[in-house]
Every structure is written in C-alpha cells, then in structure tokens.
Amino acid sequence: MTKPLIDWVRPEFLDRQGYSACKSIDSFGGRHVAKLDANENPYGSCKSAMEAISKIDTLSIYPDATQAEIRAISAKYCGCDPDQIVCGAGSSQLIDYIIKLFVDRDGEMINLVPSFAMYKFFGEVNGINIVNVPRDENFEIDVEALKKAITPKTKLVFIAEPNNPTGNVTPLEIIEEVLKLGIPTVSDEAYYEFTGVTALPLMKKYENLMVLRSYSKFAGLAGLRVGFGIFPKEIADRLHAIRDPYNINVPALAAVKASMANIDTLLANVKAVCDERDRLLVELAKFSWLKVYPSKSNYILCRILNGKPAPQLQKELEEYCILTRCFGGKWLEGCIRFSVGTPEDNDMLLDALKKV
Ligand SMILES: Cc1ncc(COP(=O)(O)O)c(C=O)c1O
Incomplete structure (x- = not known):
C-alpha cells in the first residue's frame, strides 16, 4: 500500500x-x-477596457515575459524609469515576491497590526517569523514600539499607506522615521489615487524604500489581477529573477493599456x-x-x-x-x-x- x-x-x-x-x-x-x-x-x-478585451484576437500565445509595455505605462504614470518597475498578478503577488526576496526562514518581518491581512498570509505561507507591532488606539504607527521590535533578524517592514482596514494615512514624516531605521520597507499604496499621498519621492533619499501600487482599485481592474511596484533597479532585477515569467496575462495588459489611455x-x-x-x-x-x-x-x-x-x-x-x-x-x-x-x-x- x-x-x-x-x-x-x-x-x-x-x-x-x-x-x-x-x-x-x-x-x-x-x-x-x-x-x-x-x-x-x-x-x-472603463468601457474601453472591456472593448479592448473583446478585440483580443488570440489567447493561445503566452504573454510578454518582459512586461515591457505594462512597465512602460506604469513608469510613465508614476514618473519613474521602466527598469524600476515590476508588475504582479495583483500587488498581492508582489507582497509574496518581496517576502521571498528578503526574508529567509530565520528572518523576521514586521507587521504593523492591525493591517492588510495578506502580509500575515504570505508571511505564514513562506514560513517566516512574523513580528506583530500593534498600532496605537487611533491605528497610528507606534515608532518607539517598532524600534524596540527590531532585531538583527528583522528583514522587512510593510506599511499599508493608507492602512487597510482602518483607513488612516501615515504622515510621510513618520514613514521617514521608519525608513531611517534602515530596514527594507514597503509603502503599500494600493489606494494611492484616493488619498493622493505617496512615499514615492522619498525613494531618492532612502535606498531601503519600495512602493506598491494596484490597478485593482482606481482603475477598477480587480478581476484581472494586476499591480506594480517601484523599486531601486537592482532590486527590480532580483524580483524579475524570481517571479512567474508570464504573470501579467493578455487581457490584463489590454485592459491596462485601454484604461490608462482614459485616465x-x-x-x-x-x-x-x-x-x-x-x-x-x-x-x-x-x-x-x-x-x-x-x-x-x-x-x-x-x-x-x-x-x-x-x-x-x-x-x-x-x-x-x-x-x-x-x-x-x-x-x-x-x-x-x-x-x-x-x-x-x-x-x-x-x-x-x-x-x-
Ligand atoms: C493595503 C492593500 N494592499 C494590497 C492589496 C492588494 O491589491 P491587489 O492584489 O488587488 O492589487 C489590497 C487589496 O485589498 C490592499 O488592501
């Protein structure tokens, strides 16, 4: 048997x-x-996204593994270099890849709780240690508690900006305080268009910052699973090296192109x-x-x-x-x-x- x-x-x-x-x-x-x-x-x-999908003439060919077009569109949108962009099947997939890239099984990831449930989800699935640092009663980041939680094993901090599900935006001065701790830090800006607040300009000053964005929310493309991240180029290269090569499918690309033409x-x-x-x-x-x-x-x-x-x-x-x-x-x-x-x-x- x-x-x-x-x-x-x-x-x-x-x-x-x-x-x-x-x-x-x-x-x-x-x-x-x-x-x-x-x-x-x-x-x-938007209507043009649905139309673009209906005009696709074949689904039998794999999508572009280099993500060239969608990286160019995303880079133009946020004013950075396409070499800094990595796209994911939803920004959720990039959360998974970032954890994989930075945190090994001995490493620790800081979760500023309560926050977006997928940080815990992917942390657990990747078998890493998750260190919860509670926010204060208004769900603001407790920087002193965060400092105390950092150990030589700390490899990553996620900041949902704005935080989900609490809705508050972390002031950029606080994000800077976190960045000064020197740990790789993600500003997860899936809802950026609703807040208008972004840590992106801080990338010029802090080499440990990564920014995530999503086409699910403002572009209404949640059903197609497409998001992107902005990284220092050498980190983008490392992420490309571990990602699923065909993670942005043909309809997703068509819809993003058509949507962004109707921004x-x-x-x-x-x-x-x-x-x-x-x-x-x-x-x-x-x-x-x-x-x-x-x-x-x-x-x-x-x-x-x-x-x-x-x-x-x-x-x-x-x-x-x-x-x-x-x-x-x-x-x-x-x-x-x-x-x-x-x-x-x-x-x-x-x-x-x-x-x-
Ligand atoms: C804070 C936050 N980050 C990331 C995501 C992931 O979005 P998606 O994978 O659809 O791009 C969500 C989705 O709800 C979210 O709330």
Whole structure:
C-alpha cells in the first residue's frame, strides 16, 4: 500500500485555514446587491477596457515575459524609469515576491497590526517569523514600539499607506522615521489615487524604500489581477529573477493599456468615490452606536458601540442585500468595514443601518 498523498503534505499546512475571501453575490438570486465588502471600484472598469478585451484576437500565445509595455505605462504614470518597475498578478503577488526576496526562514518581518491581512498570509505561507507591532488606539504607527521590535533578524517592514482596514494615512514624516531605521520597507499604496499621498519621492533619499501600487482599485481592474511596484533597479532585477515569467496575462495588459489611455475617466470616478466617502463619513457619524474612524481611502471602518457583535450586524445587513466586511482578531473585534459604493448603494446602507 502506498501512503496517501495527504500524509506527504508539509505538517505546517495540514490545519491551515485559507484566506477568508468575500461572499459571492450569486447567492442573492439576481437581486441588486450593494457590494461594500472588498474595496472594489463601484463604477467598475472603463468601457474601453472591456472593448479592448473583446478585440483580443488570440489567447493561445503566452504573454510578454518582459512586461515591457505594462512597465512602460506604469513608469510613465508614476514618473519613474521602466527598469524600476515590476508588475504582479495583483500587488498581492508582489507582497509574496518581496517576502521571498528578503526574508529567509530565520528572518523576521514586521507587521504593523492591525493591517492588510495578506502580509500575515504570505508571511505564514513562506514560513517566516512574523513580528506583530500593534498600532496605537487611533491605528497610528507606534515608532518607539517598532524600534524596540527590531532585531538583527528583522528583514522587512510593510506599511499599508493608507492602512487597510482602518483607513488612516501615515504622515510621510513618520514613514521617514521608519525608513531611517534602515530596514527594507514597503509603502503599500494600493489606494494611492484616493488619498493622493505617496512615499514615492522619498525613494531618492532612502535606498531601503519600495512602493506598491494596484490597478485593482482606481482603475477598477480587480478581476484581472494586476499591480506594480517601484523599486531601486537592482532590486527590480532580483524580483524579475524570481517571479512567474508570464504573470501579467493578455487581457490584463489590454485592459491596462485601454484604461490608462482614459485616465481622466478613472480619476473622475475616483473623485466621485471620495465625495461619497466624505458624505458617508458625515452620515455614519449620526449613528450614536457607531464610532466612525476617519478615512482617506475608499472604505470606512466603524466600531460598534452597542454591544452587537460585528458578524451579527454583517448578517443583518446581508438580509438587506448589503455585503460588508468584519474581522477577527483582538484589534478589530467589534469593528465592521464599509467600502464606499455608488450613492445608491451608500443610501441602501444608511437606510438599512436605521432598521437593524
Ligand atoms: C493595503 C492593500 N494592499 C494590497 C492589496 C492588494 O491589491 P491587489 O492584489 O488587488 O492589487 C489590497 C487589496 O485589498 C490592499 O488592501
């Protein structure tokens, strides 16, 4: 008798739970769903992106392994050299590659918790040591605590700028303080277009800075999985050397090209989302049982003050066809996050909150 395959699986993966992804809208039987759970773009992708995909004449050829065109587009967009750009199947894939490049199994990565769940996810899958450094009560980075957590084994720090799910932007002076510690540091700017705040200019001054961006949010291309990072050239070269060669697929490239040719439309949608975010911040604050955290992004975190567990509120909102996100773990227990939707979807949320 041969041993079953499951007996060969690495023990550390036997009990591992996967990422708890968002609920599918299929279960709502065609009813309109306010999908406020995944920080997606409520206005979708631009029409020209869909048209470009429909005009692709073959899918039988592998995509360009050098990423030449998409690197050039991304470089032009952020004013840097294409040699500094590496693209990923979502910026999430670059998080994985960066961990692989810098942190070996003895190394430590600092996670400024609470923060984006994929840092922990990829840290665990890569078998590295994750050192949690809690943020303060307003979710600001506690630089003194960070300093104390640094050891000779510390190889990487992630800063979500703005932080997800809390919505706050770390002031650039604080990012500089972190950079001065000399550890490789990522400013993860997946929501940059909503905040307008970027650490990118600091790359001229600090050689240990890397910046991540995403086409998922502002360009509404989450379904195609495409993002990019800006790195010192020699780091970009090392990342190219470890990445999946064909990670940017043919439709993703076509859609990015067409979208970026219509950047004014994308930025008009970003502005509409920001206006709605500001309206929602005001309207949500009228619920005495919610503590609303300030947000510069396209989502708003609230703490539930009336004792109702967040998963229960989430479930009640689902009855009104509204999808939201809540989180386990000690820092975010009792919190719920609402992505900013269209005005209609946000009204649905506000109305439902009056009824639950
Ligand atoms: C802070 C942060 N970084 C990175 C990502 C990854 O985005 P994507 O892989 O879609 O580019 C997300 C997605 O929600 C995020 O919230």
